[in-house]
Amino acid sequence: MLYFSRWKIALIVAVVGFGALLAAPNVLPANFRAALSGWLPSDTVNLGLDLKGGSYLLLEVDRKDLVAHLAKQLQGDVRQILRKNHIGYVDLKRGTQGVSVRIRNASDVEKALDAIKGLAEPISPRGIGPLAGERDVDVCSDGRMITLQFTAKGVDAKISGAVEQAIEVIRRRIDALGTTEPTIRRQGTNRIVVQVPGFQEPERLKELLSATAKLQFRLLCRDQPKSAKPRRAPPGCELLYSRDPAGRPYFVQTASSAGVDGEDLVLARPDFAGRTNEPVVTFLFNQHGAMRFGRLTQANVGRRFAIILDNSVISAPVIHEPILGGTGQISGNFTLQSANDLAILLRSGALPAKLVIIQERTVGATLGADSIAAGELASIIAIIAVVLFMVITYGLFGMFADIALAANLVVLLGLLSFLRATLTLPGIAGIVLTVGMAVDANVLIFERIREEWRAGRSPINAIDTGFKRALGTIFDANITTLIVAAILFCLGSGPVRGFAVTLALGIMTSVFTAFTLTRLLVALWVGRTRPKTIPF
Amino acid sequence: MRLLRFVPDNTAIAFMRLSRVAYLCSSLGLLASLVLFFTMGLNYGIDFRGGTLVEIKTKTPARIAELRSTLATLGLGEVEIQQFGASDDILIRLVRQPGGDDAQQDAVGRLKQALGPDVTYRRTEVIGPKVSKELARQGTIAVLAAVMAVLIYIWLRFEWQFAIGAVLALVHDITLTIGIFCVFQFQFTLSIIAALLTIVGYSLNDTVVVYDRIRENLRKYKKKPLPELIDLSINETLSRTTLTSFTTVLALLALYIFGGEVIRDFTFAMLWGVVVGTYSSIFVASPLLITLGMMKRNRGQGDLSPQKQTHTSQC
Numbered sequence: 001m002l003y004f005s006r007w008k009i010a011l012i013v014a015v016v017g018f019g020a021l022l023a024a025p026n027v028l029p030a031n032f033r034a035a036l037s038g039w040l041p042s043d044t045v046n047l048g049l050d051l052k053g054g055s056y057l058l059l060e061v062d063r064k065d066l067v068a069h070l071a072k073q074l075q076g077d078v079r080q081i082l083r084k085n086h087i088g089y090v091d092l093k094r095g096t097q098g099v100s101v102r103i104r105n106a107s108d109v110e111k112a113l114d115a116i117k118g119l120a121e122p123i124s125p126r127g128i129g130p131l132a133g134e135r136d137v138d139v140c141s142d143g144r145m146i147t148l149q150f151t152a153k154g155v156d157a158k159i160s161g162a163v164e165q166a167i168e169v170i171r172r173r174i175d176a177l178g179t180t181e182p183t184i185r186r187q188g189t190n191r192i193v194v195q196v197p198g199f200q201e202p203e204r205l206k207e208l209l210s211a212t213a214k215l216q217f218r219l220l221c222r223d224q225p226k227s228a229k230p231r232r233a234p235p236g237c238e239l240l241y242s243r244d245p246a247g248r249p250y251f252v253q254t255a256s257s258a259g260v261d262g263e264d265l266v267l268a269r270p271d272f273a274g275r276t277n278e279p280v281v282t283f284l285f286n287q288h289g290a291m292r293f294g295r296l297t298q299a300n301v302g303r304r305f306a307i308i309l310d311n312s313v314i315s316a317p318v319i320h321e322p323i324l325g326g327t328g329q330i331s332g333n334f335t336l337q338s339a340n341d342l343a344i345l346l347r348s349g350a351l352p353a354k355l356v357i358i359q360e361r362t363v364g365a366t367l368g369a370d371s372i373a374a375g376e377l378a379s380i381i382a383i384i385a386v387v388l389f390m391v392i393t394y395g396l397f398g399m400f401a402d403i404a405l406a407a408n409l410v411v412l413l414g415l416l417s418f419l420r421a422t423l424t425l426p427g428i429a430g431i432v433l434t435v436g437m438a439v440d441a442n443v444l445i446f447e448r449i450r451e452e453w454r455a456g457r458s459p460i461n462a463i464d465t466g467f468k469r470a471l472g473t474i475f476d477a478n479i480t481t482l483i484v485a486a487i488l489f490c491l492g493s494g495p496v497r498g499f500a501v502t503l504a505l506g507i508m509t510s511v512f513t514a515f516t517l518t519r520l521l522v523a524l525w526v527g528r529t530r531p532k533t534i535p536f
Numbered sequence: 537m538r539l540l541r542f543v544p545d546n547t548a549i550a551f552m553r554l555s556r557v558a559y560l561c562s563s564l565g566l567l568a569s570l571v572l573f574f575t576m577g578l579n580y581g582i583d584f585r586g587g588t589l590v591e592i593k594t595k596t597p598a599r600i601a602e603l604r605s606t607l608a609t610l611g612l613g614e615v616e617i618q619q620f621g622a623s624d625d626i627l628i629r630l631v632r633q634p635g636g637d638d639a640q641q642d643a644v645g646r647l648k649q650a651l652g653p654d655v656t657y658r659r660t661e662v663i664g665p666k667v668s669k670e671l672a673r674q675g676t677i678a679v680l681a682a683v684m685a686v687l688i689y690i691w692l693r694f695e696w697q698f699a700i701g702a703v704l705a706l707v708h709d710i711t712l713t714i715g716i717f718c719v720f721q722f723q724f725t726l727s728i729i730a731a732l733l734t735i736v737g738y739s740l741n742d743t744v745v746v747y748d749r750i751r752e753n754l755r756k757y758k759k760k761p762l763p764e765l766i767d768l769s770i771n772e773t774l775s776r777t778t779l780t781s782f783t784t785v786l787a788l789l790a791l792y793i794f795g796g797e798v799i800r801d802f803t804f805a806m807l808w809g810v811v812v813g814t815y816s817s818i819f820v821a822s823p824l825l826i827t828l829g830m831m832k833r834n835r836g837q838g839d840l841s842p843q844k845q846t847h848t849s850q851c
Contacts, residue, residue, distance in 0.1 A: 050798075058667065060637070202660060203648065206641065358637045360644075360662040367591065367658035367798070374796030382790035386783050392540045393779065425799055426727055429791055433734070433806065436787030437741075440780040444745065447776040454545065476693055477744045481737035483685045488733050491678035496730045503734065536539050 002464050002523040012516045016407045022414030045416045048424035048498050051372050053365035054197035055205055058358050061159050061166065061190045065354040067096065067150060070158060074099045074137070074148060077119050087112045098137065098149035106144055113141055116148065123157045159190050162352040167192055172348035173208050192355070202362040204341065212354055213345040215262030216308040217293065219300060220316055221251040243312040244333045250313050252306045260296060264289025268346035270339040273331055279339035280331040283346060290326025298322035307332070309342070375428035382432045383409075390439055394446055394536045400521040401442035401514075408438050408506075408513040415505050424498030434506030441478075441514035445470040446536065453534045460526055462534060467519055474514070478507050542782065543775040551770050551818060552763035552826070558819035562708060569715025576718050581725035582661060584675070586632035586668035588644055591658040592651065597623040610650055612643050621797040625658070637664035675729040679710070682736050690740075694747060697828040702743050705821035709739045709812045716808055722801045731805035738784070738806075739813025742777055743821045749773050750825070766822050774818075781814040 004012075025033050026044045033042050049056050071094040078099055082089050088104035089112070103112045120137040136154030140147050163186055174182045174196060183195040199205055221237040233239040233251050242248040267284040285293055296305070297319045306316045307330050315332040334342065387405065390398035412431065416423060449466030453459060485507070488500035525531075582589050600617055603626065607615045616629040630647065633639040640662050648657075663671070683706055691699035710732055717724055749769040757765060785807065792803040 060666070202657075203645070210641075356637045356664075357641050357662070358664040359667045360641075360660060362657070362660040364656060364658045366593070366656065371796055371798055374794060378791045378793075378795040381794055382787035385786045385790060389783060389786060393542065395539050425796075426730065426802060429795065429799055429802060429806075432787050432791045432795075433784070436784035437738075437780070439783050440741070443776050443779045443783070447773075447779070450545075450775075451772065473745055473748045476748060477741040480686055480689060480740040480744060481734075483689060484682050484733050484737035484740075487678055487682045487685065488730055491674050491729075496727060499727075499730055499734075503737075 019411030019414035053368035056361040059355040062354040176344040225249040285326040404513040404517040424495040427498035430502030438510035555823035572718035578724040581723040583726040584672040588630040592655040701824035735809025742817035
């Protein structure tokens with residue numbers, strides 16, 4: 001155990017040196033780091049949101065909302081296809097699971113069924129994979145009644161698609177905020193994790209993420225509510241409320257009497273209104289949108305139309321003249337920021353479904369900085385305490401252990417940087433715990449050496465045997481902690497996961513350094529002094 | 537230089553004779569923990585209950601009574617307000633609001649409106665009913681999985697009596713930790729589960745070291761009666777056990793005192809766990825080997841370990 005070949009010594013030194021190289025960027029100033037040549041490592045430890053400050057949001061696609069949305073579409077499709085085929089129907093209704101319709105003449109049922117079955121689309125478009133052959137809608141008939149029901153797998157596939165789309169939209173929205181390094185990724189089938197470091201306005205972020213941002217331009221009905229709380233809308237109209245000031249009622253023509261919507265927008269930006277200088281959002285339609293908007297305004301000069309965002313009325317201006325150029329302006333008591341945010345929403349496009357925030361964790365920058373400071377202080381004190389203790393207890397050997405501990409920490413930091421692991425506050429706790437436990441391997445070895453020596457072995461023999469015998473114990477004792485760290489990693493999210501990572505890496509590096517570096521130092525000492533006694 | 541000896545050489549403490557007393561203490565502790573758990577219960581944090589936690593910093597030392605009456609008018613159910621470290625640092629907890637996930641966000645919005653623009657938000661955590669249910673499940677699974685994994689590992693490396701002994705010691709440690717959390721009504725959160733699991737790892741570390749020595753001595757002294765042999769093994773490893781526990785406690789104490797308010801409960805759980813874990817590996821895990829009747833079967837018939845050669849002589 002005490003013989004080291006030259007290449008082994010070189011290897012140990014190389015590993016520690018390499019660890020130091022990987023760890024070095026953490027202590028170098030940023031501009032110096034940037035100036036390093038390309039082959040040198042420049043990654044630093046990645047601070048978690050709890051240290052850096054920022055927001056973590058977990059969003060989930062609202063299944064009910066998506067199904068309702070799909071049902072609405074399906075209802076329109078059924079109406080259209082029955083009309084096209086000149087089939088008389090009554091009671092075309094939406095339910096929570098799909099759509100039902102009654103065919104007026106029993107003789108038409110066959111034909112209607114054929115037409116409607118064409119609406120069911122295969123879930124997997126190319127007919128491959130486990131979902132091949134499955135369709136998104138089940139069509140059944142019972143007498144003159146035809147029901148269309150969404151299949152669970154079909155809805156799952158739609159949700160999955162919606163998540164993909166939503167991630168794109170969210171990315172555009174967050175990028176528009178100009179924050180650095182946001183993380184947006186899918187979790188499971190119906191969830192999206194959004195992590196925005198450094199952004200200190202969680203409420204604004206949440207509003208930007210949870211708005212569906214479905215923009216519509218629809219005519220107001222001729223009759224407008226007489227009271228503040230109208231009981232019901234006239235036929236063909238829908239009751240909507242204004243956003244700011246909140247709660248003013250409007251009767252707006254229902255969606256089927258087609259206006260124009262946000263999909264045709266190509267540009268939106270915050271601006272100031274010419275006369276009043278109040279913040280507004282100006283927009284530009286594409287050709288299709290411009291044409292429709294032109295037609296809508298041309299036919300309805302003198303009437304009012306509503307600009308509707310996610311079912312609330314932003315404003316309801318009067319059409320003074322036809323708007324043919326495809327540009328327009330939205331005003332509605334905006335501040336500069338809210339006009340800017342609306343422009344971001346409009347530019348980024350609408351979400352395919354409503355997203356619900358099911359978890360939020362926001363840490364302010366001051367708390368993050370406090371945590372880092374506290375963590376640093378605690379680590380330093382812990383290290384000093386343990387280092388002193390080892391020297392007091394084991395003298396020279398304690399110093400060997402302390403050198404190994406220092407190397408251990410350096411290699412650990414290097415590994416964390418290299419893996420771009422996220423360091424969280426519990427992660428720092430993991431490091432401190434490692435400091436406490438790192439010396440354990442050394443203590444086990446030293447105590448064993450003492451025992452062997454007292455049992456009558458010569459010092460060199462005792463040292464050799466001590467290392468040998470302690471190895472098995474150290475191995476068994478640390479594997480269990482490693483198992484636990486692995487389980488923690490699987491269980492954990494964010495902070496806890498950071499803890500698991502540092503704990504696991506810390507165990508590995510501490511066993512490594514105890515068995516290489518401490519042993520090497522002891523071996524060199526033995527070689528030089530030929531000890532007659534064990535010095536502790 | 538005269539070096540500090542923590543534990544004198546050649547201790548010969550009759551741990552096994554003390555084990556009756558230890559069993560009694562442990563049983564009382566376990567019983568108390570269970571009683572506390574079923575009467576007072578744990579103070580589950582929002583991780584498992586759902587709800588909202590907001591930490592704010594006020595410009596002047598916070599007037600908690602005033603704050604309480606302001607927030608009481610919001611109709612957000614029970615509002616818990618607590619000073620957190622400094623006098624201008626306040627922790628506000630809202631219980632889970634009736635309704636779905638949107639209702640939680642709504643409550644935060646109203647809370648922030650009521651607090652006005654003069655406070656700084658240090659952190660906001662909102663956990664909806666869905667996520668809290670999942671976290672509670674995950675936490676339970678993690679603890680069970682850890683205990684199972686450990687059971688299997690020790691079983692593979694040692695004999696089944698060792699595995700059962702180690703796992704019972706673990707259950708002992710976890711139960712006592714839950715007990716102390718009931719007593720102090722500290723928030724029981726996901727990070728406490730992480731601390732619990734770390735305790736599992738730590739306490740096991742200790743137990744394994746002692747067991748390892750017992751196994752070694754079983755091979756060495758074939759005729760020695762078991763209680764004596766276990767006493768010897770514990771005494772031989774006592775110095776290491778206390779030293780390691782001491783350095784770990786030292787490091788954790790630094791973290792507890794200087795590491796900040798956010799992880800204080802987390803550190804407390806680990807500190808407690810180290811102490812309990814050290815106790816249990818000596819006074820619970822080891823005597824359990826006798827109680828589990830290992831010796832009757834094996835003593836006199838020679839070797840105990842099925843893998844006698846794999847262990848101590850590798851390098």
